[in-house]
Amino acid sequence: MPDSDKWFDEFAQRWGQENNVTVVSDHINYADIPARAAAEVSAQSGHDLFAFGFPPAQYEPEVVPLNDLIEEFKREYGDPYPILERSCYNPKTDTWFAFMDFWAADPVNYRIDLFQQVGGNPDTWQGILEAGRQLKQMGNPIGIGFSPEIDTGMAMRAIMWGFGTSIQDENGEIVINKPETIEALNYARQLFQEAETEEVLAWDASSNNRFLASGRGALILNAISALRTIEGTYPDLAPNIGLAKAAAGPADRRGCAHWYNCFVIWKFSPNVDLAKQFLKDLVANYRDKFLASKFYDIPSFPKAVPDWQDLVQNDPNAKPTDKYAVLATAPEWTVNVGWPGYMNAAEAEIFDLWIINDMFTKVATGQAEPQAALDEAEQKINDVFKKWRDRGLI
Incomplete structure (x- = not known):
């Protein structure tokens, strides 16, 4: 969302002038974030504020606890959405290791015209499969990744939750090896x-966007950035793209956020108080950032943009104007990733290692039977x- 980046840079420069400091705002590709973060921690030098697209629970020992900042936000804006605490708070250590200023929804993006042709409904996973069978024969297959990349990781978790399974339970105990996971794997196959x-x-994180924009793709899971790009570059296609809630499975309807914009303040930062003030002032200007x-940028504290749910009901540039409702x-x-438990360092590493992606892909491609793939994944998860329990973070 380039307009959001432009707004952020302008805000940062204006904020620097108002606070008599020099602000440098660097933008790097998502795929480069883990290596850049690791390099800064290793050197104990770098940015005061570092924003991840994913809750960086594994970096808790390297960051400044933000408990005081969160309490101040709560006094100012009331309760946040539960996804903030579940993503950025460690109940084991009573530490807020990050502040997520926004998260991006991950709705179903689908071709309205194509689904109408086959009488399909993208509201459920079963409906997506049934319509997808016909759409593939028409030359318009479903575009949900089975590869080592972030969108696949999000999609496979959404399927698992829909079928009533997860990596851990609400208490952080591993519960993945059960019949519901086998059902999810069979469905994905x-x-x-x-x-x-x-x-x-062989997809990367932008492949599904390009697939939908090409006119071939019938459905993807993605943030609204996919549709917004199509609106700007393929205006004739845009009216045929619809948005739907995360698909419902036989047990539940849940989806990851597509992006978790989690700021941390490194312990080596010489400007901790300034960094916290920057975040306070950023949230105070969040309505402008949301627009x-x-x-795309749904605020973690809803009262920071109290009318955001009204704003999405009417976009004069969309066809129809209530498309984003x-x-x-x-x-x-x-x-959060890690639902129904808290996000934690183990869940972060499991995501980074693509353990879930690999499990689903092996079954989908016939490299392994569901139970064998599940047993292998469970051992890695254990x-x-x-490792992280031994380190006292879970």
């Missing part, structure tokens, strides 16, 4: 083999959890 193209095995993001329901079905 059907989806890949009967409704998708093998291209999804600049074209509804589904975003108003996103707080009901968007959850090892990761043990």
Whole structure:
């Protein structure tokens, strides 16, 4: 969302002038964030504020606790959405290791015209599969990734939650090895083999966006950035793209956020108080940021933009003007990575290692039977959890 970046840079420069400091705002590709963060921690030098697109629970020992900042925000804006605490707070250590100023919803983006042609409904995972079978025969397959990248990681978790399974429970205990996971894996195998193209095995994080914009793709899971880009570059296609809630499974309807914009302040920062003040002033200006993001940046504290759910009901540039109204329901079905438990360092590492992606891909491509793939994944998950439990972070 380039307009959001432009707004942020202008705000940062204006804020620097008002506070008599020099502000440098660097933008790097998402894929480069982990290596850049690791390099700064290793050198104990770098940015005062570092924003991840994912809750960086594994960096808790390297960051300044933000408990005081969160309490101040609560006094000013009331309760945040639960996704903030579940993403940025560690109940084991009573530490807020990050502040997520916004999160981006991850709705279903689908071709209204194509789904109408086959009488399909993208509201449920079963409906997506049934429509996808016909759409693939028409040359318009479903575009949900099965590869080592972030969108696949989000989508596979949404499928798991829909079928009533997860990596951990609400208490942080591993519960993945159960029949519901087998059902989710069997479903995903059907989806890949009967409704998708093998291209999804080699996708990166932007492939699904390009797939939808090409006119071939019938459905993807993505933030509204996919549709916003199409509106600007393929205006004839845009009216045929619709948005829907995260798909419902037989047990539940849940989806990840597409982006968790989590700021940390490194312990080596010489400007901790200034960094906290920057975040306070950023949130105080959040209505302008929300509008600049074209509804992408949903505030973690709803009262920071008290009318955001009204704003999304009417976008004069969209066809129809209420196309983005589904975003108003996103707080009901968007959850943290690690749900129904808290985000933690183990869940972060499991995501980074693509353990879930790999499990689903092996089953989908016939490299492993569901139970064998699940057993292998569970062993890796156990090892990761043990490592972080031994370090006292879970």
